[in-house]
Each structure stands twice: as C-alpha cells, then as structure tokens.
Amino acid sequence: MKIAIDAMGGDYAPTEIVKGVELARDKYSEIEFQLYGPLDQIKPLVKNNERIDIINADEVIGMGEEPVRAVMRKKNSSIDLAAKAVKDHQADAFLSAGNTGAILTAGLFIVGRIKGIDRPGLTTTMPVVTRGDQSKFVMLDVGANADSKAFNLYQYAFMGKYYAEQVLKIKNPRIGLLNNGTEPDKGDMLHKHVHKLLSQNDDLNFIGNVESRELLNGAADVVVSDGFTGNAALKGIEGAALSVMNVIKDTIMSGGLRSKLGALMLKKSFKQIGNKMDYSKYGGAVLMGVKAPVVKTHGSSKATTVRNTIGQIKTMVDSKTVNQIVNYFDVHADEMKEIKKNSK
Amino acid sequence: MKIAIDAMGGDYAPTEIVKGVELARDKYSEIEFQLYGPLDQIKPLVKNNERIDIINADEVIGMGEEPVRAVMRKKNSSIDLAAKAVKDHQADAFLSAGNTGAILTAGLFIVGRIKGIDRPGLTTTMPVVTRGDQSKFVMLDVGANADSKAFNLYQYAFMGKYYAEQVLKIKNPRIGLLNNGTEPDKGDMLHKHVHKLLSQNDDLNFIGNVESRELLNGAADVVVSDGFTGNAALKGIEGAALSVMNVIKDTIMSGGLRSKLGALMLKKSFKQIGNKMDYSKYGGAVLMGVKAPVVKTHGSSKATTVRNTIGQIKTMVDSKTVNQIVNYFDVHADEMKEIKKNSK
Numbered sequence: 001m002k003i004a005i006d007a008m009g010g011d012y013a014p015t016e017i018v019k020g021v022e023l024a025r026d027k028y029s030e031i032e033f034q035l036y037g038p039l040d041q042i043k044p045l046v047k048n049n050e051r052i053d054i055i056n057a058d059e060v061i062g063m064g065e066e067p068v069r070a071v072m073r074k075k076n077s078s079i080d081l082a083a084k085a086v087k088d089h090q091a092d093a094f095l096s097a098g099n100t101g102a103i104l105t106a107g108l109f110i111v112g113r114i115k116g117i118d119r120p121g122l123t124t125t126m127p128v129v130t131r132g133d134q135s136k137f138v139m140l141d142v143g144a145n146a147d148s149k150a151f152n153l154y155q156y157a158f159m160g161k162y163y164a165e166q167v168l169k170i171k172n173p174r175i176g177l178l179n180n181g182t183e184p185d186k187g188d189m190l191h192k193h194v195h196k197l198l199s200q201n202d203d204l205n206f207i208g209n210v211e212s213r214e215l216l217n218g219a220a221d222v223v224v225s226d227g228f229t230g231n232a233a234l235k236g237i238e239g240a241a242l243s244v245m246n247v248i249k250d251t252i253m254s255g256g257l258r259s260k261l262g263a264l265m266l267k268k269s270f271k272q273i274g275n276k277m278d279y280s281k282y283g284g285a286v287l288m289g290v291k292a293p294v295v296k297t298h299g300s301s302k303a304t305t306v307r308n309t310i311g312q313i314k315t316m317v318d319s320k321t322v323n324q325i326v327n328y329f330d331v332h333a334d335e336m337k338e339i340k341k342n343s344k
Numbered sequence: 345m346k347i348a349i350d351a352m353g354g355d356y357a358p359t360e361i362v363k364g365v366e367l368a369r370d371k372y373s374e375i376e377f378q379l380y381g382p383l384d385q386i387k388p389l390v391k392n393n394e395r396i397d398i399i400n401a402d403e404v405i406g407m408g409e410e411p412v413r414a415v416m417r418k419k420n421s422s423i424d425l426a427a428k429a430v431k432d433h434q435a436d437a438f439l440s441a442g443n444t445g446a447i448l449t450a451g452l453f454i455v456g457r458i459k460g461i462d463r464p465g466l467t468t469t470m471p472v473v474t475r476g477d478q479s480k481f482v483m484l485d486v487g488a489n490a491d492s493k494a495f496n497l498y499q500y501a502f503m504g505k506y507y508a509e510q511v512l513k514i515k516n517p518r519i520g521l522l523n524n525g526t527e528p529d530k531g532d533m534l535h536k537h538v539h540k541l542l543s544q545n546d547d548l549n550f551i552g553n554v555e556s557r558e559l560l561n562g563a564a565d566v567v568v569s570d571g572f573t574g575n576a577a578l579k580g581i582e583g584a585a586l587s588v589m590n591v592i593k594d595t596i597m598s599g600g601l602r603s604k605l606g607a608l609m610l611k612k613s614f615k616q617i618g619n620k621m622d623y624s625k626y627g628g629a630v631l632m633g634v635k636a637p638v639v640k641t642h643g644s645s646k647a648t649t650v651r652n653t654i655g656q657i658k659t660m661v662d663s664k665t666v667n668q669i670v671n672y673f674d675v676h677a678d679e680m681k682e683i684k685k686n687s688k
Contacts, residue, residue, distance in 0.1 A: 129587045143524055146532035180487055180575040188490035188572050212576045213583035228532050231524040232556045232573045236580030239557035243473045244588040247620055251613040262609025269595040269603050276591055 001030055001317050003310060004082035004091035007037035008060045009098020010299045017097065018045040020306020025051050027307065028314055034091055036078040057081045063299065067101025071109065079103065083110035086292045093293035093313045095284070097301045104144050107287040107294035114322070116329035116336050119145050119152040120289030122227070122296075123163055124234065125282035128218035136282060137220060138164050139178075141227035142234045144287060148226040150193035151343030153177070155336070157204055159288035159325060160222035166319035167312065168221075176210035176220025178229060184208060190226065197339060198224070212236065241277055280305040283312030292322060345374055345661050347654060348426035348435035351381035352404045353442020354643045361441065362389040364650020369395050371651065372658055378435055380422040401425045407643065411445025415453065423447060427454035430636045437637035437657045439628070441645045448488050451631040451638035458666070460673035460680050463489050463496045464633030466571070466640075467507055468578065469626035472562035480626060481564060482508050483522075485571035486578045488631060492570040494537035495687030497521070499680070501548055503632035503669060504566035510663035511656065512565075520554035520564025522573060528552060534570065541683060542568070556580065585621055624649045627656030636666060 005021060007014040014037055021033050025048075032051045035042055039056040046052055057078035061070045074080060079098060083106035085091040094111065096103050104122065113120060121141035128135040140156045140163075141148070157175050164173035177195055179187045184195055186209055198206045210219040212233040225233065252263045263270070283305075284297030293316045297309040316322070329336060349365060351358040358381055365377050369392075376395045379386055383400040390396055401422040405414045418424060423442060427450035429435040438455065440447050448466065457464060465485035472479040484500045484507075485492070501519050508517035521539055523531045528539055530553055542550040554563040556577040569577065596607045607614070627649075628641030637660045641653040660666070673680060 129591050146524060146530075146535075178576065180490060180572055186490075191490075191572075211583075212580035213586075215580070216584060216587040228524055228535075229573050229576045232522065232577040233580040236556035236559070236577040237584040239555075240560060240581040240584035241588050242557075243560040244585050244617075244621065247473050247617050248592075248613075251616050251620075252610065255610070255613045255616075258609050259613050262606045262613070265602050265606025266596065266599070266610065269592075269599045269606070272595050272599075273588075273591050276595075277588070 001314065002032045002034060002091040003093050003095060003313055004034045004036065004085040006078040006082045006094075006096035006098055007035045007042050008057070008078040009096040009103075010297070010301055012300070012302055013097060014042055014045060016302045017306055018042065019303035020301070020310070021052060022047060023303055023307040024310035028310065031310070031314060034082070034085060036082040055081065061099050061102045063099050065099060065102065067099055067105045070099070071102050071105040079106050080110065083107065083294070086111050086294075092317050093295065095295045095297065095309060095313060097297045097299055097306070100143075100296055103294065103296045104287060107290045111290045111292055111294055114289055114291055114326050114329060116333050117155055117159075117289040118340065119148065119155070120287050121145070121152070121156045121159060122285050123160065123288045124285045125168065125279060126215065126234075126237070127276060127279050129216045129276050131218060135218060136168060136279075137215065137218060137223060138168060139215070139223040139225060139230060139234065140288060141225060141230050142285065143227050143231040145227040148190070148228070149343050150190055150197060151340045153190075153194040153224055153226060154197045154339060154343070155289070156224045157198055157206070157222065158328060160224060161204060162321050162325050162328070163286065163288060164222050166321040166324065167315050170221045172205050173221035174207045175204050175222045175224060176207050178212060178223050178225035178233060179209035180211070182209045182211060193343070194224070197343075245277070281308050283309040286316070288325070291326075293317060345658065346376045346378060346435040347437050347439060347657055348378045348380065348429040350422040350426045350438075350440035350442055351379045351386050352401070352422040353440040354641070354645055356644070356646055357441060358386055358389060360646045361650055362386065363647035364645070364654070365396060366391060367647055367651040368654035372654065375654070375658060378426070378429060380426040399425065405443050405446045407443050409443060409446065411443055411449045414443070415446050415449040423450050424454065427451065427638070430455050430638075436661050437639065439639045439641065439653060439657060441641045441643055441650070444487070444640055447638065447640045448631060451634045455634045455636055455638055458633055458635055458670050458673060460677050461499055461503075461633040462684065463492065463499070464631050465489070465496070465500045465503060466629050467504065467632045468629045469512065469623060470559065470581075471620060471623050473560045473620050475562060479562065480512060480623075481559065481562060481567060482512060483559070483567040483569060483574060483578065484632060485569060485574050486629065487571050487575040489571040492534070492572070493687050494534055494541060495684045497534075497538040497568055497570060498541045498683060498687070499633070500568045501542055501550070501566065502672060504568060505548060506665050506669050506672070507630065507632060508566050510665040510668065511659050514565045516549050517565035518551045519548050519566045519568060520551050522556060522567050522569035522577060523553035524555070526553045526555060537687070538568070541687075589621070625652050627653040630660070632669070635670075637661060
C-alpha cells in the first residue's frame, strides 16, 4: 500500500507531518510513504528514510489562496503532485492537512469522481458522547458542496453507508437525514424530497429525520446533510463543545484555591472527558465519491493525529471501501440516472 | 400594558404558567394579565386575581397537532383567543409555551404581518459565553421559514437590528450573516446574494459573514440566517453544550470518592457555568415582523422562565420596538419593493 502525503499542509507543516509519517511507518510495516514538498526542506526532517520517498514539489498552495485557481496554476505544488500520483496509480490514497478547498479541488479534478456519482461529499467522523469511548457516527456532506440537489443527498447516503460499514465497522448502519424536525413532513422542499427518495430505497436502513441537537447522542450512524447545513451544524457543535470546556477552565482558574484543588481532584475525570470529545483520533475528513481515499486532516494536526489519519486511510484501503462504492454505482447506474432525472 | 397569555401551553401548563404570571404580576405593577384557558382548570390555580383576568378558552392545541389545521379549526383554543385579543387591540402582546408551529401560525394569520415584511422570522437570544454574564447576541430566523429568499434574510437584518438595539440595548449592533466561511465570496447562491444586499445598505453595521463555530464567542450581535440553517446551527449548539455538561456529570459520578470530593469543591464554579449557559433568563423566542410581540417560551418553562419572558415582553412593549420596525418599513417601502423584485 502506498500513500501520497502533502508534507506542506497545515499549521505545523512540514515538521509535524514528517514526524507523523515516521510514527505511522514504525506502526504499519506494510505501508510505503511518498512525501511531497521542497526537497531541501523535507530531507533534513526525515530521521530514517525507510519506506519514505521524498518527492520534490517546488510550489506550495497557501491556506488563504483561492483553491480552484491555485490547483489549476500550481502544477508543481505538493497538493497537485500528490493527487496526480493517485490518479496515475503510483499511490493508493492522498493525505493533506492544507487548504481544504484545494484538497477538494484536487480530489475532484485530479483524482476524479467515481462514475455515476454527481457530487462527492466531505465526510467526517464524530463521537457519540453519551456512550463508550469508541462509539461514533459519520456525517456528510459537511462542506464540499454549498448548493445541492435532492439527488446529491440521496447519493451521500450510500457513500456514508459504505464508510460506516467498512471503516467504522458498524453493521447495517442507521441512516438519518439532518432536518429541522423528526416528523417525515418536516423541512424545506429539498429535504422533503430527499426524505421521500431515501424512504423508497430498500438497500438503506433509513430511520428518518434527525435533528442536530441529537447527533452527539447517537441519533444515527450516518447523518446525511446538504453541505451548507451540515457545515453549520458541525461547526456549531464543535464551537459549543469548545466554548463550554473553555468556560469551565476559566471559571475554575478564577475560582480561588478551593476551586483549583477541586479541579486537581477531577484531573482524571477531565482527561476522560477530553478523550471522549477528541475526535482527531478518528482521523480526518474524507472526500467520498472520488476514485481513491482523499483525506483532509485538521489544519492544527500534530504528529499523532497524522499517524491516526494514516491508520484510518489504511482501513479504507484494506477494506476496499472505494471499490465497493464503484461497484454499487455501476450495478445501479440505470436506477441512479432515473432518480437524477426526476430530482430537483 | 396588557399581555395575553396562553395558560395551556408547555410541559408544565397550566400550573407553572399561572405561577409565573403571578410572579410577574408581583414584580411589574403596570402590567395587566389575560390568562386564556378552561375556566374550571385555571381559576383554582390563581392565588390572587389582582390584575389577572381569566378568559375562558374551551379548546387546547396539543404539542403534536398539525399547526395550521389546528389554528384554523380550533377557534376557541387558548392560542387562537389570546392571539385574537392582540389583533383586536385588547392586548399588547402574546405569550405561549405551547406548540411552536401553532404559535407561528397564530402570529402570522391572526396577529398579522407588518406591511412590507414578507416573512416574519423567529428570533432567539443566546449568551456570549466568553464574556461577562450579561453579554448576548440575537439570531434569526431560527425556524419560522424552511425555504427562504435572499430578500427575506435581508429583512431579518433590520428586524434583528431593532431587537438588539431596543431590547438588548446594544448600540449600533454588529450584523453578521451565518455562512460556511468568513470570506465575502463564501456560501451557496442564496447567501452570496444576501451578502451583496447587506453590504450595499448604509443603515446596517454589516460586518460580513460569521461561522456557527464563533457564535458563542460573540462573532456578531445580530446573526442573520435562513430558517433551515439557523435551526440546525442553534440546535447543534444547544445539543453540544448539553452533551458536554452531561458527560462531565456522568464522568464525575462514576469517578469514585476523590472525583466526587473534587466536584463538591467545584460546586460554586459549576453553578457559575450553568448560569452563564442558561439563556432562559433572556426569555423566549420572538416572532419578529408581526404587528405585536408574539413570544414562544420553551416548552419546558417553569414559573421563573415565564416571569423572565414577561419581563422581556415588557421591554419590547415599553421600547416600542414593533412601532419602530413598522416605521422603518413604511419609510423604505419603495426601496424594499425594488429589492424584492430583484431577489431570487
């Protein structure tokens, strides 16, 4: 298995990316790594080059750059070259902590869409906090497409189903539609239409509408959403969880000796909570619907998150998740065309 | 000042509603109260009927009922009769903790829209948790309209501005557009269009796009959103904050003696946090854009929340917030018509 990695993406690149790759190399003996970046910068950082190929990429796409233009123009960027290696079957998957828009663009236009899939969807894994440490769910689209049609959300359900089954190992995952109420007639015109489409398919364990309030409580294993709403819900959840944790810290720190002593005694509990809320252990966000795993890990990723994300990619490649999606959409091509034709 | 109250709405109705009204009566000597509900049920609950009129309403609209049909058919329900009192100028404002859809329907079709306002927006007040206890922001629409046009969001900005100025007493409030990124070109077609409209108006202190991640940190004083996305963001934030608090409780309770002792020492800090996160003190959600304050307080409201919400209504009536909106839309009628014509 070969993984192409953009060494220049993210707040701590290239140092932490390289460190993470070395951690992963030490953990997974069957993976070969391709590190894309300026040779003179990357080479001195690699302590042991066993199974690590450094491939020179002169250009870097910055976090603030307009993504489509950057990917189109900077053909020698670490993102472009890593994605091209996947397209040319020199690598099985692509990983970056860089400019999200550029990663999505490279995924769409360099790696390429699976035949029959209209819009790939950005897929993220989140914890179910009311259950054990390993309980989780998957949500898509969380921001690849701002404007969506019912047909796009219908297709997300299948991509999410395969991801939940193959990567998260959830049997017969419960598919929920993110909506503004749980009743079947809830939502705007788009979501009413999607509800109807999902209800009619027998290959899906569709459980109906779910509300963003219930996501962390495990309302569904796969949460289907349009990219605009999914993005707002996800960021709202992330922001609120962070804010509450910060308020707790601030209140304790300004609460005098008694309060600080109390916090000391709760140290272990707080660590457990942090561990439960930390979803970087599940790896990065995956652009589902393209011909190979294209994974964006958080911009603030440090070495262990990079290693975890490589573990996630390994599971995806080992389980042949992408091939199964390719097969499903191939076998059901006529049906998909029919639904697309009738979709607003 | 007269306030018409649905005594039969919410999980603890009518007991807690009546209690809350009595608390408000004792606090605000200038308010007269009209309590709508079955006379035989309400009368025994009222301890002192000073400034409290009980008006018989034979029918009750249940929480699960289809709202439009219920409001149209149950002309003698507590919701219909209380709203009708406002329409007929027998009361200055309407309050209920009942079926949200029915309250919105009664607001729209009985109280009625302000001339020139296309779609009233449900408006909620939230805490800014990173600042002092009294810091807050307002967000609309959080669910009155699932399908929205750019023009609707444009109008929400003005309603939110007046609410923030008059009720929250924020001078020259910063208006932000909830979007999937902060850059001006972010969003779907709808939000790109709204951004353009808001940027062009000189009466608004428009600060650009805001993300749901930053709302509790005070990204804007007025957050403008389409009702579908606003609902998802709001419920995501509420759910995550609740989940984190619950995880903390559970972890502490299962953490042994040391952990429980720690929690005991943090009791005061936890209380402060709870107080900061509790936005029931700001009252209920207001349907802005109708001819009088129509306020929905949380279904789980108890007496103190009902009293707080009556305080919020008093501020709205005293400050003549609705009149100011009526005036603005009257003076700018031609301009609004022009923008509506060009709005998708």
